[in-house]
Amino acid sequence: MSSQALRPSAQRVDDIELLEADRHPLTVQQLRQLMGWTYGADGQLLADLWHGFNQTLWDGKLDPAPMWMPTCTDWGRWIGLYRGNHANQTLSIQVKWQLSEQARADILLHEMVHQALHEARQCTKHNAVPWCQEIMRLTQEIWGVQIWASPSEPRKVQGKSTRVQKPSPTGAESITRKQIASWPHGIGLHVPIQHYLGRIIDVEPEHDALSQRQMLLEAAHG
Numbered sequence: 001m002s003s004q005a006l007r008p009s010a011q012r013v014d015d016i017e018l019l020e021a022d023r024h025p026l027t028v029q030q031l032r033q034l035m036g037w038t039y040g041a042d043g044q045l046l047a048d049l050w051h052g053f054n055q056t057l058w059d060g061k062l063d064p065a066p067m068w069m070p071t072c073t074d075w076g077r078w079i080g081l082y083r084g085n086h087a088n089q090t091l092s093i094q095v096k097w098q099l100s101e102q103a104r105a106d107i108l109l110h111e112m113v114h115q116a117l118h119e120a121r122q123c124t125k126h127n128a129v130p131w132c133q134e135i136m137r138l139t140q141e142i143w144g145v146q147i148w149a150s151p152s153e154p155r156k157v158q159g160k161s162t163r164v165q166k167p168s169p170t171g172a173e174s175i176t177r178k179q180i181a182s183w184p185h186g187i188g189l190h191v192p193i194q195h196y197l198g199r200i201i202d203v204e205p206e207h208d209a210l211s212q213r214q215m216l217l218e219a220a221h222g
């Protein structure tokens, strides 16, 4: 069998990647263990942040899924990637490794907006109303800042094709299409990490991934 035949049928659709794949449920505790096992404290921090965002910003409705921190990405084209399946489940979230803790937190939040939209069976594109509404809501909720985000649409103005973004009902201009696609760092906002870590789950010490790893290492070395 050629490597070509083994390649999964991944498709970039609506600014996310769709894969024909089933998935098994994962608990938050398992996610934290998995992340600690694979990436140590950085991984656990990402799992804790995922949980903090989920509890606080999405009422705990999102489904835990593995997160990967690749050291490089195909052609450097992305720094974060959300992958779901055709059953509107989340398969994985990827956050590029060589970035600061702050950058990873910002990227995670961005990917979780894709997650929330995909799981709710809404359009996951940046340049669409559901994405714009969600980032307006979150910008207000997290930073107390009001922004207006509106998809850019093709229009004919005096016979010429152009793209326009509708102003808000009160006449405020939209942030740019590029800023919408790179929210939140695209508008200069960064997640207050400590605030969301204050909402982490109780993980019993014996279930802590790092201490478990230590125990296994000690057992292996006699």
Ligand SMILES: [Zn+2]
Binding pocket: 015, 110, 114, 126, 181
């Ligand atoms: Zn995106």
